[in-house]
Amino acid sequence: MRLNVAFMLNQIIKVTLLSGGLMFITTMPTSAETVKAAAQLEDKLYRKALYFYFTGNYGEALNQINVNRQRFNRHSSRSRLFEAGLQVSVGLHHQATQSLQALQKSQEFTDEINAVDHDSQGGKSSTSPTELMLIALLQLAEQQVEQGNNKTARQTLSNITNVPNEYKEQYQLLNQLAYWPNIPAQSAIELAQSNNDEAMAGLSFSDAYIELNQALLYMEQGEFDQAKPLLTKIKNTRWLPPSKTFWQMLFNPTSDNQADDLNEKVNDDKIQQQAVNDYAQLLLAQMYVKQEQYEAAYYELKDFPQNSPYSESALFIFAFSAQKIKQYTMSRKLFYLIKERFPYSNLGWQSSLLLSGQVVEQMSLSEGMTSYQNAERGYQQKLTELAHFQQLFAASDNVLNFSPRKEIKDKLEGHSEVGVDATMPFFINNTYSTDSIWLQKALLDNELQADFQVLVELGLIKKHLREQLQKNSWLKGTQALNKKRKAKIADVQQQTSFRSIIAQLTDKQKHFEKIVDEAQAKQQGFVFANQAQEEWLERIKVSKQVITSISGSRNVAEYKKRIKRVEGVLNWQLQQSFPERLWQHKKQLKKIDQLLAHAEQQNNHFLALTDSASLLTGLSARIEQSSADIKIQLSKVTKLRVKTSKKIQNKVQLFVENQQGILEQHLLTARHEMAAVLERMAKLDKRIERQLSPSTKKARVEKVKFDDASKASFLSESQQKETL
Amino acid sequence: MNINIFSSGVASDVCKSLMAVAGILLFSLVISVKSVGAELESSTNNGTLATELEDIKKQVLKLNRELFILEEDLLFPASTQVAVFVSVDVGRFFKIDSIELKINDKNVAGFLYTERQRKALEKGGIQQVYLGNLKEGKHQLTAIFTGLDGEGRSSQRAITHLFEKEDDVVMIELKVEDNESSYRANVRVEEWVL
Numbered sequence: 001m002r003l004n005v006a007f008m009l010n011q012i013i014k015v016t017l018l019s020g021g022l023m024f025i026t027t028m029p030t031s032a033e034t035v036k037a038a039a040q041l042e043d044k045l046y047r048k049a050l051y052f053y054f055t056g057n058y059g060e061a062l063n064q065i066n067v068n069r070q071r072f073n074r075h076s077s078r079s080r081l082f083e084a085g086l087q088v089s090v091g092l093h094h095q096a097t098q099s100l101q102a103l104q105k106s107q108e109f110t111d112e113i114n115a116v117d118h119d120s121q122g123g124k125s126s127t128s129p130t131e132l133m134l135i136a137l138l139q140l141a142e143q144q145v146e147q148g149n150n151k152t153a154r155q156t157l158s159n160i161t162n163v164p165n166e167y168k169e170q171y172q173l174l175n176q177l178a179y180w181p182n183i184p185a186q187s188a189i190e191l192a193q194s195n196n197d198e199a200m201a202g203l204s205f206s207d208a209y210i211e212l213n214q215a216l217l218y219m220e221q222g223e224f225d226q227a228k229p230l231l232t233k234i235k236n237t238r239w240l241p242p243s244k245t246f247w248q249m250l251f252n253p254t255s256d257n258q259a260d261d262l263n264e265k266v267n268d269d270k271i272q273q274q275a276v277n278d279y280a281q282l283l284l285a286q287m288y289v290k291q292e293q294y295e296a297a298y299y300e301l302k303d304f305p306q307n308s309p310y311s312e313s314a315l316f317i318f319a320f321s322a323q324k325i326k327q328y329t330m331s332r333k334l335f336y337l338i339k340e341r342f343p344y345s346n347l348g349w350q351s352s353l354l355l356s357g358q359v360v361e362q363m364s365l366s367e368g369m370t371s372y373q374n375a376e377r378g379y380q381q382k383l384t385e386l387a388h389f390q391q392l393f394a395a396s397d398n399v400l401n402f403s404p405r406k407e408i409k410d411k412l413e414g415h416s417e418v419g420v421d422a423t424m425p426f427f428i429n430n431t432y433s434t435d436s437i438w439l440q441k442a443l444l445d446n447e448l449q450a451d452f453q454v455l456v457e458l459g460l461i462k463k464h465l466r467e468q469l470q471k472n473s474w475l476k477g478t479q480a481l482n483k484k485r486k487a488k489i490a491d492v493q494q495q496t497s498f499r500s501i502i503a504q505l506t507d508k509q510k511h512f513e514k515i516v517d518e519a520q521a522k523q524q525g526f527v528f529a530n531q532a533q534e535e536w537l538e539r540i541k542v543s544k545q546v547i548t549s550i551s552g553s554r555n556v557a558e559y560k561k562r563i564k565r566v567e568g569v570l571n572w573q574l575q576q577s578f579p580e581r582l583w584q585h586k587k588q589l590k591k592i593d594q595l596l597a598h599a600e601q602q603n604n605h606f607l608a609l610t611d612s613a614s615l616l617t618g619l620s621a622r623i624e625q626s627s628a629d630i631k632i633q634l635s636k637v638t639k640l641r642v643k644t645s646k647k648i649q650n651k652v653q654l655f656v657e658n659q660q661g662i663l664e665q666h667l668l669t670a671r672h673e674m675a676a677v678l679e680r681m682a683k684l685d686k687r688i689e690r691q692l693s694p695s696t697k698k699a700r701v702e703k704v705k706f707d708d709a710s711k712a713s714f715l716s717e718s719q720q721k722e723t724l
Numbered sequence: 725m726n727i728n729i730f731s732s733g734v735a736s737d738v739c740k741s742l743m744a745v746a747g748i749l750l751f752s753l754v755i756s757v758k759s760v761g762a763e764l765e766s767s768t769n770n771g772t773l774a775t776e777l778e779d780i781k782k783q784v785l786k787l788n789r790e791l792f793i794l795e796e797d798l799l800f801p802a803s804t805q806v807a808v809f810v811s812v813d814v815g816r817f818f819k820i821d822s823i824e825l826k827i828n829d830k831n832v833a834g835f836l837y838t839e840r841q842r843k844a845l846e847k848g849g850i851q852q853v854y855l856g857n858l859k860e861g862k863h864q865l866t867a868i869f870t871g872l873d874g875e876g877r878s879s880q881r882a883i884t885h886l887f888e889k890e891d892d893v894v895m896i897e898l899k900v901e902d903n904e905s906s907y908r909a910n911v912r913v914e915e916w917v918l
Contacts, residue, residue, distance in 0.1 A: 037917040044850055044897070044916060047811070051849025055841055059785065066789045092778055147774065426781065454777050461784055468791060479798055622794050626787060633783050640776050
């Protein structure tokens with residue numbers, strides 16, 4: 001029995017989202033900006049994982065959570081809970097249990113429980129972390145029950161200490177299944193009794209499952225009187241349409257897509273509801289048959305829905321009951337229909353015998369004989385087919401290649417599923433399906449189906465690991481190229497002495513800075529005098545000295561006047577070009593600054609690249625380690641594949657033997673019945689013979705002798721076959 | 725009961741599971757059951773297989789993480805790494821169909837959304853749409869979103885954002901947000917604080 005897993009997980013995610021928001025609000029200090037930024041980053045990284053989850057890429061979502069923790073050191077309680085939920089959904093139960101246990105013990109989580117509980121004002125709409133934890137544990141227990149790990153499911157359930165009313169039914173149902181067929185500490189009977197007061201219209205699916213299981217227990221114990229009212233109640237119950245949950249309304253309430261999802265859910269609920277009703281009806285009829293109340297069983301199944309998943313079983317019980325209450329025309333047609341419609345089913349095989357028996361009783365011995373002969377041929381044909389299947393299956397090197405359905409073949413060959421971006425497809429549902437009718441029948445065994453699923457997943461893991469190995473070797477190649485590039489850079493650095501370039505540039509920079517500073521301070525044009533101008537200035541200076549030395553002996557007034565004029569012209573020229581030259585010098589200085597910065601940057605870059613040699617060595621080691629790890633895992637996968645294949649071969653062999661046993665049993669029964677029919681035919685013939693007139697007696701005697709001889713020969717042949 | 729149109733195989737997973745339980749009783753009339761001992765042994769074997777498979781899955785997941793980080797360290801070091809993300813707030817006035825990204829007028833990424841991916845964004849997921857390398861300095865990011873507006877008409881939204889790449893990783897989120905007052909969606913840019 002299974003609850004709607006997808007819905008439950010969705011619920012977990014939505015609750016987690018909501019609660020995350022609550023936690024965020026309640027734990028966020030208002031003053032500390034850094035804490036706020038950290039919380040925002042955590043939220044964004046968490047939503048990155050959510051994107052993968054919503055696109056059906058569970059493996060990548062888990063990967064993202066791990067990267068968030070390792071790379072960014074971000075791992076809040078909600079992301080840990082989300083991780084645990086994902087682990088549950090992808091079948092990493094052991095890890096999920098560990099994560100949940102660690103979470104329960106964590107002080108941070110406890111603090112958040114307290115914080116949210118205080119802020120929730122007791123309102124139901126605030127989903128506390130306690131509730132999230134409960135949902136996760138229930139989900140884990142459900143999956144463990146589905147996989148038949150009842151012991152671990154019991155352990156998981158024992159971790160739940162407090163169950164709010166809205167989860168009580170789910171908890172009790174899981175408890176019932178985990179302890180099946182024993183009665184759990186808090187039994188389903190108690191639950192069923194306590195729920196009797198509730199209005200029938202308000203009965204939930206979980207209630208129905210609990211009561212169905214209870215009715216099954218009663219039936220197995222022969223307590224039919226107690227089973228009957230339960231089954232009648234379930235059969236007649238009509239469920240209320242599912243209402244929108246709080247989280248569905250809160251989470252994007254206006255979106256049309258959400259409405260689509262809800263429609264899907266409503267359809268799913270309708271199918272589930274009908275299945276529960278049908279199953280109760282079928283169990284009721286089964287109970288009547290056990291009590292030999294065939295008429296009640298017949299009328300119980302008269303209006304059984306045509307498209308029910310239980311139609312085969314219901315049809316058989318209906319035909320059987322019809323035969324018992326002498327509705328022969330109906331039962332004959334029904335048995336014939338079952339035989340034709342379900343040629344590989346045990347019920348179809350039984351129908352052949354029951355039909356032949358009825359033909360013998362209701363029609364004629366010869367027709368009955370023909371019917372038995374047809375049944376015998378049918379069984380022999382099935383035995384031949386079965387032997388052929390056994391031979392082919394045993395000869396197949398890879399059991400997955402034995403007639404898989406196209407979708408499985410595509411999946412194993414790497415054609416992605418439409419609408420799912422799964423980079424790790426072994427984390428999504430991988431139910432195996434086949435075109436082989438016998439294997440389909442064998443796969444009705446849940447354990448064999450689970451084994452096939454393991455094999456499919458191992459195939460996908462192997463493919464994934466090979467891709468990872470290729471990627472790793474590509475990374476190795478890239479890293480080698482990187483090494484070469486860095487070696488080249490190091491060579492360039494050695495050839496070009498960046499330090500001397502930087503020193504030269506620095507000198508120039510200082511020189512220009514000095515000139516510009518001086519020019520700006522003095523505002524004199526001579527600072528920028530060129531060589532010719534400097535020579536002129538020097539000559540003027542010398543001339544002035546000469547004039548001073550001869551000033552006592554000669555009249556130097558004329559010289560002074562001329563010198564002053566020349567000096568004035570030169571100064572005027574220099575002052576005229578001063579602003580332009582100052583600007584040119586400043587520009588030059590700026591350019592030198594830029595060149596210097598660039599040279600320093602290049603130098604730092606090269607230094608950094610040289611220093612990163614150790615990082616490259618670290619990367620090399622990591623690449624080598626990854627390669628080794630992948631190879632180890634590939635070897636593990638190969639071993640496990642061999643082991644699983646062997647197990648599947650053994651199970652299929654057991655299935656074939658079992659089916660052969662059933663068919664041979666039916667064959668034997670058919671032959672016994674044929675012998676009985678022949679005896680009856682012989683007796684009948686003798687009686688007819690006695691009634692015949694003496695004139696024809698002689699001729700009749702000869703005919704009877706001939707018939708007896710042929711019958712004796714047939715009987716001896718049949719006995720020989722049986723002995724064989 | 726109309727016996728002509730019975731069909732099998734219409735059961736949902738739930739129904740199939742129920743049917744398996746029903747089978748316990750129905751087939752008990754005609755088929756002998758396996759011994760309890762054999763069942764126990766089989767259950768133990770299954771447990772071992774499941775544990776071994778779980779262990780392998782766990783290791784594969786770990787390997788994936790290591791390779792992911794290794795790849796980033798090697799190909800997108802923090803000093804040059806630039807990542808662009810897309811998120812949608814509600815998505816009532818703009819149903820995102822595709823995005824085109826340009827950095828410094830060069831096309832660097834484009835993405836066409838499936839229904840499921842769009843819904844994932846509308847449910848609160850953040851998608852990394854680009855991861856690349858840029859030199860230190862100033863750069864210009866241009867994003868062009870194509871989609872359907874609130875009335876189902878084809879529509880585009882574009883935004884340009886100037887950013888500076890320094891020594892740390894740059895993470896830019898393009899947020900498509902519904903504006904209740906104008907009944908249209910706007911694109912807002914947020915640089916993540918690491």
